[in-house]
Amino acid sequence: MDSGRRVLVTGGAGFIGSHLCERLLAQGSEVLCVDNFFTSTRSGLVHLMDDPRFELMRHDVCFPLYVEVENIYNLACPASPVSYQMDPVQTTKTSVHGAINMLGLAKRLKAKILQASTSEVYGDPAVHPQPEEYWGNVNPIGPRSCYDEGKRCAETLFFDYHRMHQLRIKVARIFNTYGPRMQMNDGRVVSNFVVQALRNKDITVYGDGEQTRSFCYIDDMVDGLIRLMESGDSITGPINLGNPGEFTIRELAEIVLNITGSSSKIVHRPLPMDDPKQRKPNISRAQELLNWRPTVKLREGLARTVAYFEKQIASEPLKTV
Ligand code: NAD
Numbered sequence: 001m002d003s004g005r006r007v008l009v010t011g012g013a014g015f016i017g018s019h020l021c022e023r024l025l026a027q028g029s030e031v032l033c034v035d036n037f038f039t040s041t042r043s044g045l046v047h048l049m050d051d052p053r054f055e056l057m058r059h060d061v062c063f064p065l066y067v068e069v070e071n072i073y074n075l076a077c078p079a080s081p082v083s084y085q086m087d088p089v090q091t092t093k094t095s096v097h098g099a100i101n102m103l104g105l106a107k108r109l110k111a112k113i114l115q116a117s118t119s120e121v122y123g124d125p126a127v128h129p130q131p132e133e134y135w136g137n138v139n140p141i142g143p144r145s146c147y148d149e150g151k152r153c154a155e156t157l158f159f160d161y162h163r164m165h166q167l168r169i170k171v172a173r174i175f176n177t178y179g180p181r182m183q184m185n186d187g188r189v190v191s192n193f194v195v196q197a198l199r200n201k202d203i204t205v206y207g208d209g210e211q212t213r214s215f216c217y218i219d220d221m222v223d224g225l226i227r228l229m230e231s232g233d234s235i236t237g238p239i240n241l242g243n244p245g246e247f248t249i250r251e252l253a254e255i256v257l258n259i260t261g262s263s264s265k266i267v268h269r270p271l272p273m274d275d276p277k278q279r280k281p282n283i284s285r286a287q288e289l290l291n292w293r294p295t296v297k298l299r300e301g302l303a304r305t306v307a308y309f310e311k312q313i314a315s316e317p318l319k320t321v
């Protein structure tokens with residue numbers, strides 16, 4: 001185990017990052033969390049602030065960073081389509097300039113570096129389930145391209161630094177991940193449905209709801225990321241990390257309604273452009289090379305997520321008219 005190491009987590013205040021920082025501290029690492037708070041606040045980290053091995057720095061990865069660490073997890077990038085389309089040029093810059101800056105840092109320090117890539121590199125996949133060998137079906141000029149192409153270019157940079165400078169790289173292709181500490185309003189499907197159900201508001205299914213996704217609980221994802229970072233240097237990835245259980249979006253809405261006992265109605269809204277029709281990871285590589293597979297079933301993970309959002313909603317100040 002990489003305990004006792006000094007580890008940098010960029011995007012560490014975000015949903016996955018905050019859980020990763022917590023787990024790394026628990027296993028004995030010193031953690032430097034870097035974030036510009038574009039889609040997050042300090043709130044996901046308050047419980048870590050008193051730990052002397054934890055440090056938080058406000059910084060935008062589009063600019064060079066001079067720190068001393070042994071391992072780098074590069075997670076900085078908005079992940080929800082609503083957030084990454086808010087300022088698409090900034091999204092591409094974060095992925096590309098961010099990767100160049102963090103790879104430059106890793107090169108100077110001879111550090112190991114892990115990139116949080118995404119299932120979006122497969123675009124609207126024509127191969128199902130998606131294995132790492134599949135090159136994808138990505139629109140280069142659509143509303144999702146800033147994210148998809150930014151992440152694809154970041155993968156290119158990682159492999160070029162590996163070939164040119166023998167950098168120790170790890171590329172994780174993360175599939176839809178959910179759980180406590182997602183931002184209530186970040187626009188992703190799980191947080192939207194759970195919050196809508198808890199407030200007895202309409203559940204907004206985009207399109208006919210027949211598109212599929214595979215949802216991985218946050219604890220499983222963090223476990224996979226750490227296993228990948230700690231794997232031997234010959235394991236560069238890309239490696240799919242995700243839960244192969246596949247559900248239609250309509251099924252997800254029904255499960256959320258069932259768990260919450262909500263009186264919300266399902267309503268349909270237009271399907272966003274280029275919304276992938278199907279998504280499910282082939283995780284044979286992760287199973288074989290990392291001995292990793294997700295353990296938390298969707299209903300169980302959703303129940304924990306619902307409990308989290310219930311608390312969040314209960315702690316909101318009452319609105320006076
Ligand atoms: P998130 O939006 O909750 O967290 C991203 C964090 O990065 C935020 O704290 C944000 O403020 C920070 N950030 C954004 N731009 C930055 C910049 N220029 N400099 C410094 N910090 C910056 O998203 P998440 O779900 O935690 O995702 C984390 C990473 O995992 C992202 O790189 C994302 O692309 C990848 N990923 C996530 C999922 C998922 O389902 N959650 C799926 C695929 C890939």
Ligand code: UDP
Nearest residue numbers: 081187188189190192204205206211249275
């Ligand atoms: N979606 C939906 N209702 C919502 C939010 C999302 O039906 O309120 C759909 C969206 O169109 C997509 C799927 O849920 O088909 C997953 O969307 P999300 O934004 O979570 O992530 P994506 O996998 O598309 O990046």
